[in-house]
Amino acid sequence: MYNLWRARNVSLIRLAVRMAQQEQQRFANRLANEKSSYLQQHAHNPVNWYPWCKDAFEKSRQENKPIFLSIGYSTCHWCHVMEHESFENAEIAKILNDHYISIKVDREERPDVDRVYMTYLQVSSTGSFQIFLVFIYEEATKGGGGGWPLSVWLTPQLQPFFSGTYFPPTSEHQYGRPGFKEILLKLNEAWRTKSKDIIDGSKDAIQQLTTAMEKQSASSENNSDVITNTSIQTCFAYFANDFDDDHGGFGTSPKFPQPVNFNFLLTHAVVSHQSKGKPDTAKLAIDMTQLTLKKMALGGINDQLGKGFHRYSTDKRWHVPHFEKMLYDQGQIAVALADTYAITKDELIGETLRDLISYVQRDLCHSQHGGFYCAEDADSLPTKVDKRKKEGAFYVWSYDELYQLLPEKNAQIFSYYYQCKKNGNVDPMQDPHDELKNQNVLITDGNLQATVEKFQLANTNELKKILAECHQILLTYRNENRPRPHRDEKFLASWNGLMISGLARAACVLQERKYTQLAEQAMNFIRTHLIDPATQRLLRACYIDQKTHEIQYTDSKVNGFLDDYAFVIQACIDLYETNFDEELLLFAYDLQKQQDEFFWDSNKNRYLSTDGKDISIILRLSEDHDGAEPSPNAIASLNLLRLGHYLADTSLHDRLRLLFKSYSRQLSKVPMTMPTMIRCFEMYTQGMNEIVIQSSNSEEIDRYIQTSYLPNKIIINLSKPNHKLLQYNKHLTSFMDGTNEQTRIFLCKNFQCQLPVTSFEDFKQKLDPLILTYK
Numbered sequence: 001m002y003n004l005w006r007a008r009n010v011s012l013i014r015l016a017v018r019m020a021q022q023e024q025q026r027f028a029n030r031l032a033n034e035k036s037s038y039l040q041q042h043a044h045n046p047v048n049w050y051p052w053c054k055d056a057f058e059k060s061r062q063e064n065k066p067i068f069l070s071i072g073y074s075t076c077h078w079c080h081v082m083e084h085e086s087f088e089n090a091e092i093a094k095i096l097n098d099h100y101i102s103i104k105v106d107r108e109e110r111p112d113v114d115r116v117y118m119t120y121l122q123v124s125s126t127g128s129f130q131i132f133l134v135f136i137y138e139e140a141t142k143g144g145g146g147g148w149p150l151s152v153w154l155t156p157q158l159q160p161f162f163s164g165t166y167f168p169p170t171s172e173h174q175y176g177r178p179g180f181k182e183i184l185l186k187l188n189e190a191w192r193t194k195s196k197d198i199i200d201g202s203k204d205a206i207q208q209l210t211t212a213m214e215k216q217s218a219s220s221e222n223n224s225d226v227i228t229n230t231s232i233q234t235c236f237a238y239f240a241n242d243f244d245d246d247h248g249g250f251g252t253s254p255k256f257p258q259p260v261n262f263n264f265l266l267t268h269a270v271v272s273h274q275s276k277g278k279p280d281t282a283k284l285a286i287d288m289t290q291l292t293l294k295k296m297a298l299g300g301i302n303d304q305l306g307k308g309f310h311r312y313s314t315d316k317r318w319h320v321p322h323f324e325k326m327l328y329d330q331g332q333i334a335v336a337l338a339d340t341y342a343i344t345k346d347e348l349i350g351e352t353l354r355d356l357i358s359y360v361q362r363d364l365c366h367s368q369h370g371g372f373y374c375a376e377d378a379d380s381l382p383t384k385v386d387k388r389k390k391e392g393a394f395y396v397w398s399y400d401e402l403y404q405l406l407p408e409k410n411a412q413i414f415s416y417y418y419q420c421k422k423n424g425n426v427d428p429m430q431d432p433h434d435e436l437k438n439q440n441v442l443i444t445d446g447n448l449q450a451t452v453e454k455f456q457l458a459n460t461n462e463l464k465k466i467l468a469e470c471h472q473i474l475l476t477y478r479n480e481n482r483p484r485p486h487r488d489e490k491f492l493a494s495w496n497g498l499m500i501s502g503l504a505r506a507a508c509v510l511q512e513r514k515y516t517q518l519a520e521q522a523m524n525f526i527r528t529h530l531i532d533p534a535t536q537r538l539l540r541a542c543y544i545d546q547k548t549h550e551i552q553y554t555d556s557k558v559n560g561f562l563d564d565y566a567f568v569i570q571a572c573i574d575l576y577e578t579n580f581d582e583e584l585l586l587f588a589y590d591l592q593k594q595q596d597e598f599f600w601d602s603n604k605n606r607y608l609s610t611d612g613k614d615i616s617i618i619l620r621l622s623e624d625h626d627g628a629e630p631s632p633n634a635i636a637s638l639n640l641l642r643l644g645h646y647l648a649d650t651s652l653h654d655r656l657r658l659l660f661k662s663y664s665r666q667l668s669k670v671p672m673t674m675p676t677m678i679r680c681f682e683m684y685t686q687g688m689n690e691i692v693i694q695s696s697n698s699e700e701i702d703r704y705i706q707t708s709y710l711p712n713k714i715i716i717n718l719s720k721p722n723h724k725l726l727q728y729n730k731h732l733t734s735f736m737d738g739t740n741e742q743t744r745i746f747l748c749k750n751f752q753c754q755l756p757v758t759s760f761e762d763f764k765q766k767l768d769p770l771i772l773t774y775k
């Protein structure tokens with residue numbers, strides 16, 4: 001009887017659990033209707049999430065409840081942690097639902113929202129703001145710097161009054177941070193008893209922030225600082241001093257790729273060469289870039305099997321990465337690899353560039369439409385039967401796995417070459433959650449000969465063959481047996497622009513037509529799917545329905561921001577210098593006019609990040625410093641410089657000079673924070689080399705120019721009929737003789753030209769002194 005009763009209770013318990021699970025699966029909040037994969041990841045949380053929308057703002061005002069704003073992105077590791085610990089927690093969800101209006105934002109979809117509240121967090125972390133609420137948790141704002149998930153509490157008027165990043169669910173948890181539950185309860189109590197003081201304090205904080213920005217702009221307008229070559233030298237000296245001579249890169253750990261630094265260094269090397277500067281300067285600039293890229297190529301930050309670069313390294317030798325893969329990294333690193341290869345012809349650099357593009361084409365490109373997806377997650381399930389995701393699970397290997405999958409001798413060779421160990425090769429300091437315990441992240445010093453000698457192989461060719469066989473076995477096993485990391489299948493105009501630039505540069509230096517075609521397909525994707533047909537405005541993002549393969553949009557299309565415009569314009573120019581399709585320059589010119597109309601601030605003489613049409617964005621900010629992506633104002637400066645020459649539009653150069661003046665204080669005092677704009681200034685002061693070609697057969701000339709690194713160049717090929725560029729650049733008519741029968745090549749500088757040459761050999765003799773070659 002007891003056993004029957006016990007069995008019946010067990011059955012009832014199982015039924016209740018199953019019903020609860022089904023109920024949880026059936027529950028969906030408002031995010032289920034959103035297109036963003038990040039928002040959809042939270043669609044089944046018990047939190048009554050809203051997207052960033054008028055309905056949420058109105059409800060907050062009607063019910064006089066503060067807003068809890070959570071900002072992240074779909075491949076963010078700590079965003080996943082906070083979701084699992086707090087947003088899936090029924091008790092915490094009830095607190096949020098009872099006392100707050102909760103809003104979720106995808107920072108990649110709405111960088112305008114993220115930028116405002118991240119700025120508040122960074123400023124408030126210094127101690128200037130949040131004074132009223134310091135009694136709640138002093139520790140909540142320690143550290144500063146920002147990061148994601150971004151957690152912000154707002155008044156119904158969208159003004160922030162408290163902020164932080166990741167919080168553990170309760171104070172009993174580790175990490176030395178206050179608990180999210182306790183913060184919610186204390187902030188609710190503060191709002192219930194002192195909401196007027198909080199509202200007044202939040203208004204004061206925003207006013208202080210606005211005043212500080214206005215003072216900064218005013219000081220830039222009226223300051224006596226003048227950008228000089230000293231700023232360039234200061235920037236170079238900083239990077240030289242901060243460089244890690246052993247492992248490459250800058251600083252210690254964590255280490256980020258920072259391609260903007262390489263772009264500056266390589267440009268500085270070439271300009272130093274052109275201006276007859278010290279040869280040691282050019283050599284050092286190239287050495288720093290080449291060493292860093294080679295160490296990265298051989299390190300764990302580069303997926304040694306599937307290729308493509310992870311976000312950053314947690315250690316100084318590029319070994320243990322944060323495993324997410326971002327499109328903007330692939331695009332920028334591709335440019336750095338291509339430009340370095342153009343100078344050095346280093347085989348490892350060229351091979352790494354090809355591998356990177358192979359990864360992007362295989363795993364981040366939509367085969368039908370040609371656009372590029374945003375990213376792949378760091379976390380994934382170790383096996384198909386596992387329930388808990390781990391960071392890096394898709395990429396790491398246990399020692400036993402290697403010996404089970406590979407022939408024994410090959411396993412020995414592979415393990416030696418990639419530094420794999422029985423107990424794993426990950427330092428516990430790089431693995432705070434034991435997710436990589438007993439695992440190996442593949443890394444090598446690239447010393448093939450040492451491995452040949454240790455295992456008494458015939459030569460390095462035999463070793464390369466063995467390693468290639470091992471790669472194929474492990475890659476096949478990985479793809480067939482391990483669940484892939486989540487892919488964020490969102491298309492961003494800005495990041496597609498960065499990738500197109502990377503492909504265009506690779507197509508030039510490697511002379512690979514297939515890379516040009518890949519870039520052309522992506523550009524066609526932008527022009528087809530990321531231009532609003534009703535307004536002709538560039539859009540921020542679009543999405544894909546994987547069942548129908550149809551392109552989708554959010555209910556209210558979000559217009560492109562400054563970075564979208566700047567990066568796509570740059571991509572147009574880079575792709576034009578690959579295929580000489582003049583339509584690309586005219587498209588870039590149209591976008592430049594829109595950018596000037598919607599983003600230029602004539603009072604501050606710089607571009608603002610937003611167009612000011614969305615009243616829910618309480619601050620219009622301007623981005624100056626380079627970060628994970630280059631400053632859009634800096635890329636805009638390069639675009640103004642290049643387009644001004646291509647289209648003979650002096651107004652673009654006038655605007656460029658205003659931009660330089662606007663940022664003169666930062667460029668003079670802290671140029672190392674703005675290497676992209678310093679790079680533009682150096683190109684501007686050195687002068688642009690204009691190459692105009694008229695020939696019935698210009699392939700040899702084109703190839704020579706494209707495979708060389710000459711950043712301060714303008715190349716116009718008049719060999720094709722029906723030149724649309726002539727409608728804008730009237731100066732070009734003086735270069736045309738009516739036929740293409742005789743080769744004529746003009747080399748000009750700042751619109752002053754030498755006599756034309758009529759042979760490739762004569763042209764090469766004139767151009768060679770401008771090109772830096774390095775061995």
